[in-house]
Amino acid sequence: MPNLIEIKNLEKSFGKNQVLKNINEVVEKGQVICVIGPSGSGKSTFLRCLNVLEKPTKGQVIFENQDLTNISETALNKLRERMGMVFQSFNLFPNMNVLNNIKLAPLKVKMISEIETTKKAHELLEQVGLADKAEQFPANLSGGQQQRVAIARALAMNPEVMLFDEPTSALDPEMVGEVLKVMKDLAESGMTMIVVTHEMGFAKEVANQVWFMDEGFIQEKGSPNEFFVNPKTKRAKEFLSKVL
Amino acid sequence: MKIKNIGIIFVIVTILLLIPFTKVNAASDGYLQKVKDKGTLVVGTSADYPPYEFTVKQSGKTEYVGLDIEIAKQFAKDLGVKLEIKNMNFDSLLVALETHKVDAVISGMNPTPERQKSVDFSNIYYRGKQYMLIEKKDKSLYKNIHSFKNKTIGAQTGSLQYDLVKNQMKNNQVKGLAKLNDLVIALQSGKVNAVAMEEATAKAFAKNNSSLEVINPNFNVDSSQTGSAIAFPKGAKSLVKVADKTIKKIQQKDLINKEYIPLAGKYMTNNSKQNSMWNYWSYFAKGIEYTLIITVVSVFFGFLLGVLLALLRLSKGKFQRAIAITYIEFIRGTPLMVQVMFVYFGIGALVQSLPALLAGIIAVSLNSAAYVAEVIRSGIESIPKGQTEAARSLGMSQTITYRYVIIPQALKNIWPALGNEFITLIKESSIVSIIGVGDLMYQMQLVQSATYKGVFPIFITMVIYFVMTFGLSKILGYFEGRMKHA
Ligand SMILES: Nc1ncnc2c1ncn2[C@@H]1O[C@H](COP(=O)(O)OP(=O)(O)OP(=O)(O)O)[C@@H](O)[C@H]1O
Ligand SMILES: [Mg+2]
Numbered sequence: 176m177p178n179l180i181e182i183k184n185l186e187k188s189f190g191k192n193q194v195l196k197n198i199n200e201v202v203e204k205g206q207v208i209c210v211i212g213p214s215g216s217g218k219s220t221f222l223r224c225l226n227v228l229e230k231p232t233k234g235q236v237i238f239e240n241q242d243l244t245n246i247s248e249t250a251l252n253k254l255r256e257r258m259g260m261v262f263q264s265f266n267l268f269p270n271m272n273v274l275n276n277i278k279l280a281p282l283k284v285k286m287i288s289e290i291e292t293t294k295k296a297h298e299l300l301e302q303v304g305l306a307d308k309a310e311q312f313p314a315n316l317s318g319g320q321q322q323r324v325a326i327a328r329a330l331a332m333n334p335e336v337m338l339f340d341e342p343t344s345a346l347d348p349e350m351v352g353e354v355l356k357v358m359k360d361l362a363e364s365g366m367t368m369i370v371v372t373h374e375m376g377f378a379k380e381v382a383n384q385v386w387f388m389d390e391g392f393i394q395e396k397g398s399p400n401e402f403f404v405n406p407k408t409k410r411a412k413e414f415l416s417k418v419l
Numbered sequence: 420m421k422i423k424n425i426g427i428i429f430v431i432v433t434i435l436l437l438i439p440f441t442k443v444n445a446a447s448d449g450y451l452q453k454v455k456d457k458g459t460l461v462v463g464t465s466a467d468y469p470p471y472e473f474t475v476k477q478s479g480k481t482e483y484v485g486l487d488i489e490i491a492k493q494f495a496k497d498l499g500v501k502l503e504i505k506n507m508n509f510d511s512l513l514v515a516l517e518t519h520k521v522d523a524v525i526s527g528m529n530p531t532p533e534r535q536k537s538v539d540f541s542n543i544y545y546r547g548k549q550y551m552l553i554e555k556k557d558k559s560l561y562k563n564i565h566s567f568k569n570k571t572i573g574a575q576t577g578s579l580q581y582d583l584v585k586n587q588m589k590n591n592q593v594k595g596l597a598k599l600n601d602l603v604i605a606l607q608s609g610k611v612n613a614v615a616m617e618e619a620t621a622k623a624f625a626k627n628n629s630s631l632e633v634i635n636p637n638f639n640v641d642s643s644q645t646g647s648a649i650a651f652p653k654g655a656k657s658l659v660k661v662a663d664k665t666i667k668k669i670q671q672k673d674l675i676n677k678e679y680i681p682l683a684g685k686y687m688t689n690n691s692k693q694n695s696m697w698n699y700w701s702y703f704a705k706g707i708e709y710t711l712i713i714t715v716v717s718v719f720f721g722f723l724l725g726v727l728l729a730l731l732r733l734s735k736g737k738f739q740r741a742i743a744i745t746y747i748e749f750i751r752g753t754p755l756m757v758q759v760m761f762v763y764f765g766i767g768a769l770v771q772s773l774p775a776l777l778a779g780i781i782a783v784s785l786n787s788a789a790y791v792a793e794v795i796r797s798g799i800e801s802i803p804k805g806q807t808e809a810a811r812s813l814g815m816s817q818t819i820t821y822r823y824v825i826i827p828q829a830l831k832n833i834w835p836a837l838g839n840e841f842i843t844l845i846k847e848s849s850i851v852s853i854i855g856v857g858d859l860m861y862q863m864q865l866v867q868s869a870t871y872k873g874v875f876p877i878f879i880t881m882v883i884y885f886v887m888t889f890g891l892s893k894i895l896g897y898f899e900g901r902m903k904h905a
Contacts, residue, residue: 226812228808228811228812248816248817249816252811252814252815252816253814254814255811255812255813255814256813256814257814258812259812259813260808260809260812262805262808262809264805266803266805266806266808266809267809268806268809268810268824268828269828270824270827270828270831279813279815279823279824280810280813280814280815283815283819283823284813284814284815284816284819325809328813329812329813332813332814
C-alpha cells in the first residue's frame, strides 16, 4: 500500500510546554488507525498538527507529496479539502440547516453547482441514516444525529482521509452506537481513517493499527490483537489495566 | 517599515495641525476686503436675550429680531453686503470669532478688559443698567445688593452680570447657566432667588410673565465696563472703523431708543400673544427632522467605520491593532460634547466653511464608530473557536469563513446591542445643539425664548424623544424576533 501521510520529526510546543516530541510515523492508504492514550498525552494536538489547525513547531507532515507545514495559505486550504475532520463537539454551523451545513463548503470552496451539491448532500444524509433531517437546524438534533451530520459534512468534500478526535466522547451512552456504526461502515468502504478514541471495543474491532500515545510520543504500536492482548511497554500495560 | 513611519508622521502632523486654534495675526488687515469678497457679513449672536436678540415665527419661519439685529442690518448695509446671522451659545461666541466662524459678534456684549485681550471692540452703541429679575411675591424682600444676603443668584455664564455678582456679592452663591431661559426656569422653580440681568432684558421678561418683577440693585458698575459693543477678531481694524461709523450714525438719530427698542417690544408682545405651543409645532417638526437625519447618517457611517475598526482591532498586524485600540480608547475616554466642539471649532479652523450640521454628524459618527467597533469585536469573539476550526478544516479560506460562518452568527448576537447604540444616538445627538445645529434640543430652546415658557417645551421635547426611542426599540424588537426564527 502506498504511503498517504508521512510524519517526520514532528514536534509541537505551547510556550515552554513541549506537547509532541519527535514523532515519525507513516499512514498508508486504506488504513484505519486508532490513537489511544491517557488524557493530556497530546492526541488532539497530534491530530490537529496533521491538518495544521495547530502549526507544528518543528518537522514535516507530507501529504500528497507536499509538506503541509511549509506551503502557502491557499495551497494549505486546497489540501485541507482532502482531509476531513470530525470534532468532539460536532461544531455544526448553528445558523444553517443540516442541508446547508453539508453544502456550504462544496458550494463556496469547490464551486460545485447548487443542484449537484444538493443531490450529493441528500445521498450523504441517506448514508448516515438522516435522510429525513435535511431541513432541521442543528439545535433540534440529538448529539448523535449532529455528529453524523458532521461526518456527512466532512465527506461532502470527498476527502482522501478522515481525522476523528474523540467523536463519541461528548455523547450520551445510548447514542455512541449509531455514530460508531457510521464510522465502521466508512472504514469498510475503504476510507483511510485516523481515530483518536477511548472506545476500546471499536479499536479492537475496526482498527488495522493501534497507536499508543503518552507524554507526546507514540510509545507503542501494533495490530489490535498484539496491543490489547500483549502490550509491550509498562505504560501501555498500566493504561490498559485502567481502561479495560 | 518605511510605510509605518509615514503613517505615524501623518498622524502626528494631523494632530499638530489640529491643536492650535489658529490665531491668524494678519500683518496687513484684510478683514474688510474678505467680507466684501464674500458678499456676506456673518454675525454671531445668542438669540435668547430680548430685546437685544431673540426669535420670532414669521409665516412659519424662524427669524432673528431685536435691537442688535437691527444694528447688524444697518452695519451690513453700510458695508454693502448681505447679512447672515449665526445663533449659538453666548459662551461659544468668542471662540467662534477667533476661529473665524463669524466675522463679528453682536450680542449685547460688554467690552471688558478681559475680553479685549482676545478680541477687538467697536465703540459702545448702547448702555443699559444692570438689574435683578425676581419673583413678584418676593418684591418686598429686596431693595439693593445687600438685601440678597445668603441668597442664590443666577447669571449667564461668561456674562458681565456673572462677574458682578461674583465680585460684589461675596456672601452669595452664584449659579451660572448658559441660557437665560434656563435661569428664568431656575428662578420660577426656586433654584435661585434672583437672576442678574441687563435692564432691557429683565424688563422684557417681567413684561411677558406676570409672576416676575425687576429691581435695580445698584451694582457698583464701572462705566467703562457697561454698555454693549460689537466684537471683532483681534486686529480687524478695518471692520471696527466701519462699525464705528455705523454706530455714530445710529446714535445721532437716536435710532435705538426711537425705533429699534419699540420694534423689538412689538415683536415681544406678538410673541407672548401667540405663545400657545401649538403655534410652534413646526419648530418641533424641524427638530425631529434634524435629529433623525443626524442619527441615521451617523448610525450608517458609524457602523461602516466601526466594522473597519473591529477588523483592524482583530487583525494580526501590531500597527493596525495599535491604531484601532488608540482610537477606540481615546474616543471612549472623552465626552461627546468635547468631541463635537473640537470638530466644529478645531477642524473647522482648518476647513473654514465646515457647516455646523456636518460637523455634528462627523463628531457623532466618529464617536459612535468606537462603540460599534467594540460591539462588533465582542460579537465576533463570542463565536466559539470550534466554528472557525470546522470551517477551516473543510478547506474554507479565512474570508469565506468570516463571510458565511462567523459574521452571520456574530450579527445575530450583537443585533440588540447595535439597536441600543441606535437608540442611544437619538438621545446623545442632542449635544450638537451647543454648536447651533437645529436639532430637537435646539428647537426646544428657540420655543422657550419665543414663548417665555420654560418647562412646557422641555416636557414636549421629552415626550418626543421618548416616542422616537420607544418606537425605534419596538421596530428593532420586531426584526430581532424575525431574525431568531430565520
Ligand atoms: N492551545 C493550547 N495552548 C496551550 N497548551 C495547550 C493547547 N492545547 C493543548 N495544550 C496542552 O497540550 C497538552 C496536550 O493536550 P491535548 O489536548 O493534545 O491532549 P489529549 O491527549 O488530546 O487529551 P484528552 O484525552 O484530554 O483530549 C495538554 O497539557 C494541554 O494543556
Ligand atoms: Mg483531546
